[in-house]
Amino acid sequence: MRRSRLPITLLALTALVGSSLVATAPAGAEPTAPSGADHAHDHPHSANSVRIQMTGAAMLEKVVAAGFDIDHGLRRVPDGIEGEAVVTTEQVAALKAMGVQVLDDDEGFEWSEEADGGLRSLGARAVPSYSHEKTVRVVRADWFTTKGQGFLYVEARTTEGQQASPIVAMQLENDSGQGTPFGFARTMSRFVDSGQYMFHRNLFKLDARPSQIRVTSSTGGVTTGTVSNWLEDAPPPLTARPGYQSDFVDGYQHPQQLFSRAKEIARQYPDIAEIVYLPHQTNGYQRKAQATIGGTGQEAVVVSSAAWGHEGGNDITVEFVDRPGANLPLTVEVTGKAVRVLLAKDASGALASTAAQVAAALESQSQGLIDRAHPYRTNTGTGIVAPTAGPVALSDFLDEKRVGAPEGEVPRGPASIPVLRIGKHRDGRNPGVLIQAQDHAREWVPATTTLETAERLVRNYKTDQETKKIVQDTDIFLILSNNPDGANYSFYNYASQRKNLTNHCEDANADPARRNSWGVDLNRNYRVGSGHDGYAGASTTCTSGTYQGPEKLSEPESKNIVWLVEKYSNIKFMMSVHSNGGQLFWQPGAYIADGRITTPRPPLGDEAFYWQSAGRILSQVKAHRETVVTPENVGGSSDVLYSSAGNVREDMYHTYGIYSFGWEVGGSVYNPATGNWQGGSFQPPWVGDPALVSGHAETMEYANGIMEMFRIAAEWGKDKKKPTSELVPGGGRYRGPVDVRFETSEPATVYYTTDGSRPTLESPRYEATEFREPGQVFHVTETTTFRWFSVDTAGNIERNYDPTKNDRRDNYRTATVTIGG
Numbered sequence: 001m002r003r004s005r006l007p008i009t010l011l012a013l014t015a016l017v018g019s020s021l022v023a024t025a026p027a028g029a030e031p032t033a034p035s036g037a038d039h040a041h042d043h044p045h046s047a048n049s050v051r052i053q054m055t056g057a058a059m060l061e062k063v064v065a066a067g068f069d070i071d072h073g074l075r076r077v078p079d080g081i082e083g084e085a086v087v088t089t090e091q092v093a094a095l096k097a098m099g100v101q102v103l104d105d106d107e108g109f110e111w112s113e114e115a116d117g118g119l120r121s122l123g124a125r126a127v128p129s130y131s132h133e134k135t136v137r138v139v140r141a142d143w144f145t146t147k148g149q150g151f152l153y154v155e156a157r158t159t160e161g162q163q164a165s166p167i168v169a170m171q172l173e174n175d176s177g178q179g180t181p182f183g184f185a186r187t188m189s190r191f192v193d194s195g196q197y198m199f200h201r202n203l204f205k206l207d208a209r210p211s212q213i214r215v216t217s218s219t220g221g222v223t224t225g226t227v228s229n230w231l232e233d234a235p236p237p238l239t240a241r242p243g244y245q246s247d248f249v250d251g252y253q254h255p256q257q258l259f260s261r262a263k264e265i266a267r268q269y270p271d272i273a274e275i276v277y278l279p280h281q282t283n284g285y286q287r288k289a290q291a292t293i294g295g296t297g298q299e300a301v302v303v304s305s306a307a308w309g310h311e312g313g314n315d316i317t318v319e320f321v322d323r324p325g326a327n328l329p330l331t332v333e334v335t336g337k338a339v340r341v342l343l344a345k346d347a348s349g350a351l352a353s354t355a356a357q358v359a360a361a362l363e364s365q366s367q368g369l370i371d372r373a374h375p376y377r378t379n380t381g382t383g384i385v386a387p388t389a390g391p392v393a394l395s396d397f398l399d400e401k402r403v404g405a406p407e408g409e410v411p412r413g414p415a416s417i418p419v420l421r422i423g424k425h426r427d428g429r430n431p432g433v434l435i436q437a438q439d440h441a442r443e444w445v446p447a448t449t450t451l452e453t454a455e456r457l458v459r460n461y462k463t464d465q466e467t468k469k470i471v472q473d474t475d476i477f478l479i480l481s482n483n484p485d486g487a488n489y490s491f492y493n494y495a496s497q498r499k500n501l502t503n504h505c506e507d508a509n510a511d512p513a514r515r516n517s518w519g520v521d522l523n524r525n526y527r528v529g530s531g532h533d534g535y536a537g538a539s540t541t542c543t544s545g546t547y548q549g550p551e552k553l554s555e556p557e558s559k560n561i562v563w564l565v566e567k568y569s570n571i572k573f574m575m576s577v578h579s580n581g582g583q584l585f586w587q588p589g590a591y592i593a594d595g596r597i598t599t600p601r602p603p604l605g606d607e608a609f610y611w612q613s614a615g616r617i618l619s620q621v622k623a624h625r626e627t628v629v630t631p632e633n634v635g636g637s638s639d640v641l642y643s644s645a646g647n648v649r650e651d652m653y654h655t656y657g658i659y660s661f662g663w664e665v666g667g668s669v670y671n672p673a674t675g676n677w678q679g680g681s682f683q684p685p686w687v688g689d690p691a692l693v694s695g696h697a698e699t700m701e702y703a704n705g706i707m708e709m710f711r712i713a714a715e716w717g718k719d720k721k722k723p724t725s726e727l728v729p730g731g732g733r734y735r736g737p738v739d740v741r742f743e744t745s746e747p748a749t750v751y752y753t754t755d756g757s758r759p760t761l762e763s764p765r766y767e768a769t770e771f772r773e774p775g776q777v778f779h780v781t782e783t784t785t786f787r788w789f790s791v792d793t794a795g796n797i798e799r800n801y802d803p804t805k806n807d808r809r810d811n812y813r814t815a816t817v818t819i820g821g
């Protein structure tokens, strides 16, 4: 492949807000009120959800590495990251010692709403005139409304953003509609992540929609941009269609309810639905029976049964016995399930067995009843063990139901996860869409949202034309809960459970008081951008909320996803549904902190397709009750939030080319009564205030969004239309240097050459100016011939050009920009 030096200079010029390359129009808003799920907690310690603020990704990383349970409800604020932590009182103190700010539950960050008086912070400097070598670019300028209130969200970059001294100040002004003057100057917030300047950004309340904005930098750059709409003028949702049935789910559903309904649907609608069982069984809702005997000092012993609690472990008792006499050896007697440790005595008749000795004796002499015994946590067990008052019963603690847990027995033992597959043609001919809910156990709304979409599909199939089209043209795979063991634990034992029930902890963390911290974060267990390869945002600590597991794909729940997409290679779309945060993500989702090196960015065509899809999906969410997911919460998750190493989306997109979204449903909603954004929670009241935080309302609105994703997949599968593209302003003769760029008729990636060679898929790809910006601008200084073609996301190539064949009919596009003469 020839790739000689380009006879052009590539300059990053103004962002073309609203260009056809990035078919989007966004706006943003920032919630203020912290979430704060009303979790019920039980022992071993009572934990609460508190809102915290960290200075940035580095502090977040430290806090996570220290084992704190922090994820979701995280959002970027101008001076750091705000999040929700599930912590005990002691942990709050530890967080504060690390420099973390613990926010009052009722207050939170609030974006500035008013003009600040203009150039005060910039000093009285003259504003330079427009130059093509602009130092300021508008990344996005978005307008949206919700519940009668308008908002303007702006992101802008300066080429001097990284410089430390002086820090560049950026000022934003807007007009009040076409032809009106700029005014209302305010200072923008600088967003720095992992030591890297990202951009400046702000969200403002506004009453009138501006037409233009102007951004001025303290180092002299100024630029204007056109305001786009974000989620305005959404088409009516399917639920508004005459005769359309919806609102089927009437409360939170535990995994048994979810799976039994899935199987029932497959039985009721055999022509369009079936169950596919995932092959890797889970750990199961089961634990070893345990006890920590003799306090927590050097004389304490932690014992665990060989059998699962429900398979006999719970029947075991352990007793430490003091016998009369002197010079007695340490021995263990076993009668049935009663284990008696006869403690040693020395010559003077004093007790003489240490905790370490007792533990060793239990492991070797309990006739297989106890397979793990050790001193407490990091103790070496040098203390002399005291007799117990009597037999101590071991427990798996699973029967100790938390207050408010649903009725019924939870089935013990490994679970087989059923996938509800819906589609008229389930033979691979149609694009597959995988919806994976509840990787994180405490996130209950994703499960009900996914079940609601299943009900809508099967019950409207016969009567609603749009539903029929979806079912005929797609192959849908619904995993209503991908973490049933953890979900049961969340329903029945510990509401804030996030991870699965596999325990990889060594002795130091194996005592039952740590049981609410065991498990693997399934969304950190995948192979691409993994913590095992140095990516940030996953923990190696087994008790951390983001524990990545002992190796990549160590867990059956993540192995299952890989199995599914490999077996059904027609799966081209996936959505990993989480709560809560009001965010819609794609790639990149992870980076190496040093240098902030992300996983590869999707090509511009994919990026544009993601934005276009996001606009459609979120418009349908908004159509239900005006909930707006704001543009600052949409995009590559590591760009807008933080790095999450080993998440499922990176693996699905980079390994299999699956368009992979991550969704945080149940985010903030604007409350016109207070003028603030009210945050969501993991388990909001099912009904609650239907206009604000409500599991039911979130289920209904986000099901609208998933339904739109099905439509996107259906259209993608039918897409035979070839893209077209143009060089703008185009070939021809120019007196002097000229700026050109590509535009495409739909989301598509352009491959081009300027060295006379025919373009192929190996040729340079037309890239974004910078991330979250439209395509680059070429500053052409001497005569140049561009040769190119475009490929849309469905694989259609412009003019049917075949870049792989060197035939005579080279049907690519060409344009010559002639300079001078």
Ligand SMILES: [Zn+2]
Binding pocket: 072, 439, 440, 443, 578, 579
């Ligand atoms: Zn989650």
